[in-house]
Amino acid sequence: MDSRFLMTLQVAVVGAQKIGAVPHGTRVTAPIASGHFEGPRLRGKVLPGGGDWTLLRSDGVLELDLRITLETDDGALIHMASFGLRHGPPESMAALARGERVDPASYYFRTTTRFETAHAKYTFLNHLVGVSSGDRRAEGPIYTIDEIL
Amino acid sequence: MQTRPLMSLRFSTAPTQNVGAGPHGTRITFPITGGSFDGERLRGTVLPGGDDWVIKRLDGVLELDLRVTLETDDGALIHMTFEGIRTTMRREVRTFVRCRVSRPRHRNTPS
Numbered sequence: 001m002d003s004r005f006l007m008t009l010q011v012a013v014v015g016a017q018k019i020g021a022v023p024h025g026t027r028v029t030a031p032i033a034s035g036h037f038e039g040p041r042l043r044g045k046v047l048p049g050g051g052d053w054t055l056l057r058s059d060g061v062l063e064l065d066l067r068i069t070l071e072t073d074d075g076a077l078i079h080m081a082s083f084g085l086r087h088g089p090p091e092s093m094a095a096l097a098r099g100e101r102v103d104p105a106s107y108y109f110r111t112t113t114r115f116e117t118a119h120a121k122y123t124f125l126n127h128l129v130g131v132s133s134g135d136r137r138a139e140g141p142i143y144t145i146d147e148i149l
Numbered sequence: 150m151q152t153r154p155l156m157s158l159r160f161s162t163a164p165t166q167n168v169g170a171g172p173h174g175t176r177i178t179f180p181i182t183g184g185s186f187d188g189e190r191l192r193g194t195v196l197p198g199g200d201d202w203v204i205k206r207l208d209g210v211l212e213l214d215l216r217v218t219l220e221t222d223d224g225a226l227i228h229m230t231f232e233g234i235r236t237t238m239r240r241e242v243r244t245f246v247r248c249r250v251s252r253p254r255h256r257n258t259p260s
Contacts, residue, residue, distance in 0.1 A: 014198075015198070017196055017198065017218045017226055018226065019218065019226045019227070019228045019249060020226065022228065022249040023249065024249075027228050027249060029198065029216075029218050029228065031196075031197065031198025031199075047166055047180075048163075048180065049163060049166065049178070049180025049181075049198075049200055050180075050200065051198050051199065051200065051216070053216060053228070067200065067202065067216075069166045069168065069178050077166055077167065077168040077169065078168065079168045079171070079176050079178065079202070116168060116171035116172060116173070116176055117168060117169070117171060118168060118169025118170040118171055118175075118176075119169065126171065126172050
């Protein structure tokens, strides 16, 4: 299966809401305040108001469920949703929990992404599935998103 | 079916993000900036950071898909989601509500 680079995306998380231990695991909601994205076919900023609804399962895997609105530099709004998994060796996970910079190759952080837009220039996004590889930083994750061809 | 009031819930929203006509209809996202809820067994405020992802279908009906975090006046955080529909025929909104809460003394609402 072939893929090609779509964009990098960085989001800034503010004030994580620690719901705590719930029926399916431990839930933390991370509101997203801002961000930016850039690729050969689109670039712009992330609007405030989205979030990442995360659930740490009992097997140690973190489920990520993100929804944000992107605004391109020429004014198109794009709805983006992604679902992913993050897990890794205990030492990497502990370092991430302490807010340290960890080599993203040392853990697994992958999401599938979908987009919706009304803007004619960007309707190609309505027709593709993306897969991203994440790099979790203390200030918010950086995703490298590829289009699956 | 018998029901009883659980709470009334009020939201304040930021300016809407009008994504426009997409493959499922016209998409409008309402960022939620705050609010309050009040009922016999729980009351408190809505934390900023949630959203209602709304789709206006071709038949004119609005599909609602909301996620928010509630904070009770005694400090419990509650994850709440609902999906619902709103029609122009009736001003009321019908939703299906699910809650997730971490403190056992707040029982989860039946869904």
